[in-house]
Each structure stands twice: as C-alpha cells, then as structure tokens.
Amino acid sequence: MCSTRGPARRLATIPHDTADEPTMESMQEMDPAELAAVMAAVDGFNTALTEAGAFVTAGGLYPPSTAVTVDATGGEAKRIPGPFVEATQYVGGFWIINADDEEAALVWAERCSAAVQSRIEVRALQG
Numbered sequence: 064m065c066s067t068r069g070p071a072r073r074l075a076t077i078p079h080d081t082a083d084e085p086t087m088e089s090m091q092e093m094d095p096a097e098l099a100a101v102m103a104a105v106d107g108f109n110t111a112l113t114e115a116g117a118f119v120t121a122g123g124l125y126p127p128s129t130a131v132t133v134d135a136t137g138g139e140a141k142r143i144p145g146p147f148v149e150a151t152q153y154v155g156g157f158w159i160i161n162a163d164d165e166e167a168a169l170v171w172a173e174r175c176s177a178a179v180q181s182r183i184e185v186r187a188l189q190g
Contacts, residue, residue: 071187072119072159073168075175078182079155081127104178112160117171119159127153159188 091098112118127146134141146153158175162168165187172183 070161070163071168073162073171074186074188075158075160075168075172076154076184076186077156077179078152078184079126081151081153101178101180108174108178111174112158112171117160117162117167119161121156121158123156124154126155 093101109118109121127150130144130146132143132145132147134143156179160168160171162171168185168187172185176183
C-alpha cells in the first residue's frame with residue numbers, strides 16, 4: 064500500500080459539468096478581459112510551479128463527447144464511441160506536480176483553484 068502523505072507526484076484535476084463542454088475555442092466567447100485575466104493567472108501559476116521545480120506536465124482535455132473507449136479484454140478489441148462511464152462531471156484539465164508532501168500539494172491546489180476559478184481535485188499517483 065502506497066502512502067499519500069510523503070513526497071510524490073500528484074494529479075490535480077479541474078472538474079467540468081457535463082452540461083457544458085468548454086474548449087479553448089468556446090472560451091473565446093467569454094468576456095475578453097475575463098479570459099485574459101484567467102489566462103494570465105494560469106500562466107503565473109504554471110511559472111510558479113516551474114520555478115519551484117514542482118511542474119511535471121499539464122494539459123486541457125477535449126470533452127467526453129470526443130472520447131473513444133477501447134476494450135480489448137475479450138477475444139476481439141472493441142472501439143466504443145464515447146466515455147467509459149456516464150457522469151455528471153468530467154475531468155477537463157490537469158496538472159501533474161511534484162510535491163514534498165500532501166500539505167505542499169494542497170497549497171499548490173489552492174493557488175491553482177484561484178487561478179482557474181474552479182474547484183481542484185488532488186490525488187497522489189501510485190508508484
């Protein structure tokens with residue numbers, strides 16, 4: 064069993080409501096000043112992570128309607144259009160960060176939440 068308290072890579076995810084499917088293109092419909100402020104805040108957050116040596120990678124995800132689920136557990140591989148699970152929310156973006164402990168990861172998540180103006184879920188990666 065892995066401990067989630069000590070040094071580890073952590074996954075910080077941004078939830079989105081399935082009623083919305085925001086993309087970089089749809090974000091252009093936001094008030095330009097509001098969008099610029101969010102993008103600047105995210106850039107500042109990413110810069111702080113990088114300068115602290117905590118940044119591993121980050122990215123936005125296309126919505127679940129673009130997903131293809133692959134199931135090769137039987138004799139023949141199946142490709143099923145859509146996500147593997149029905150849900151009211153989905154992961155819209157993520158950061159993988161290096162953190163000395165759970166508290167450090169949660170402090171980064173607080174900064175991330177303020178930057179993106181969204182809740183953030185944090186979990187340790189196994190291994």
